[in-house]
Each structure stands twice: as structure tokens, then as C-alpha cells.
Amino acid sequence: MKIKFKQDRETILKILESASIMRKLRVLDKLNGVNEKDSIKILLKVLEDNSWCLREKAAYKLVQYGKKVxxxxxxxxxxxxWFTRAAACITLGEIGDIKALNAVITLLLNDENPTVIKEAKTALIKIAEKNPDEFSIAVQEMEIEKDMLARILLIIEQNAPELYRQIKLKISNE
Known part of the structure; x- marks a missing residue:
């Protein structure tokens, strides 16, 4: 079946409900014919798909929309x-917006799924790397206990030692 991508969002969402992963991948590859608002809605819906391949592809496609998502x-x-939360963390990390920090940290400290925790750690580090100064200020302003802050800083220290030194210095100076 030939798919026309100038179709309305509802038709595309129906196609995405099919069992065929190849069909879904073709839809994702050709979303350019759909307006931005509908593309965002479709990609967010794909983050809830059972296929990791589709979720990951949608996660990286969502990055182009930046802070608005x-x-x-x-x-x-x-x-x-859990798989939707993990995929959302991928996108948030790639975007690197400090407004995602609170949600990512909450997830990191409270989620029980190891995949979600791994992706939340990666997102945390990427957000910190994009703007260490803003990160330092934001993490201090958060209402979290000192031991939770220590856990967050330990994660950064273990995964990005130079970034940790930079953040620690900024926190110490304030």
C-alpha cells in the first residue's frame, strides 16, 4: 500500500496502530509532509509504542522541536x-533544557526501572553539560534534601568528572 503523507493526523495515527513495524517506520521517515503541530503529536504518540526502534527514532526526531516539547x-x-519514560528522557537529554531538570531528577530518584534510571542519568548529565552554570543554580534552588543532592552530584562525578568539578566549584562559590 502506498502511503500519502499529506494526510490528516488521524489517518497517520491509525497507520501507527498497525502491527507492521516497517509500515510505522515508513510513516516516521516521511513526516515532513505533516505540519509541525501534528508532527509533534504523532511523535509523542510513537513514544508510547511497544517497539524500542520506533520510540528511539521518535525520541531523536522530537529533538528538532526543542524547548517547545x-x-x-x-x-x-x-x-x-517505563519505556515511554525512558524514551522521553532521551529526548530531554538531547534538548538539554534546564526546565526538564526537576522532572528528570524526580524520575531518577524515585523510579524503580533500571532502563529508566539509566536514561534519566544520561539526561541529567547532558542537561548539566549544556549549561553547567544554570544547572548549578537550578539544582541549588530545588527543594531536595542534602543526601539527594549528594546522590545527584555523585552521578555526575562518576560519569563526567570534569563537569562535576565545574559544578561543585560553582555550588561552593554561592
Whole structure:
């Protein structure tokens, strides 16, 4: 079946409900014919798909929309399945918006799924790398206990020692 991508969002969402991963991948590859608002809605919906391949592809495609998708991704961190939360973390890390920090840290400290925790750690580090100064200020302003802050800093120290030194210095000076 030949798929026309100038179709309305509902038709595309119906195609994405099919069992064929190849068909779904073709839809994702050709979303350019759909307006931005609908593309975002479709990609967010794909983050809830059972296929990791599709979720990962959608996660990286969402990055191009930047900060405008952060609030919706933050909501997915609170209500999605574990695989949706993990995929949302990938996108949030790549975008690197400090507005995602609170949701990512909450997930990191409270989620029980190892894949989600791994992706939340990666997102945390990428957000910190994009703007260490903003990160340092934001993490200090968060209402978290000192031992939780220590856990966050330990994660950064173990994964990005130079970044940790930079953040620690900034926190010490304030």
C-alpha cells in the first residue's frame, strides 16, 4: 500500500496502530509532509509504542522541536509506561533544557526501572553539560534534601568528572 503523507493526523495515527513495524517506520521517515503541530503529536504518540526502534527514532526526531516539547515530555515522565519514560528522557537529554531538570531528577530518584534510571542519568548529565552554570543554580534552588543532592552530584562525578568539578566549584562559590 502506498502511503500519502499529506494526510490528516488521524489517518497517520491509525497507520501507527498497525502491527507492521516497517509500515510505522515508513510513516516516521516521511513526516515532513505533516505540519509541525501534528508532527509533534504523532511523535509523542510513537513514544508510547511497544517497539524500542520506533520510540528511539521518535525520541531523536522530537529533538528538532526543542524547548517547545519539554512540557509535554515532562508530563510523559509522570504518567507513561517505563519505556515511554525512558524514551522521553532521551529526548530531554538531547534538548538539554534546564526546565526538564526537576522532572528528570524526580524520575531518577524515585523510579524503580533500571532502563529508566539509566536514561534519566544520561539526561541529567547532558542537561548539566549544556549549561553547567544554570544547572548549578537550578539544582541549588530545588527543594531536595542534602543526601539527594549528594546522590545527584555523585552521578555526575562518576560519569563526567570534569563537569562535576565545574559544578561543585560553582555550588561552593554561592
Amino acid at each position: 519539554v512540557p509535554r515530555l515532562n508530563r510523559l515522565l509522570k504518567r507513561g509506561y
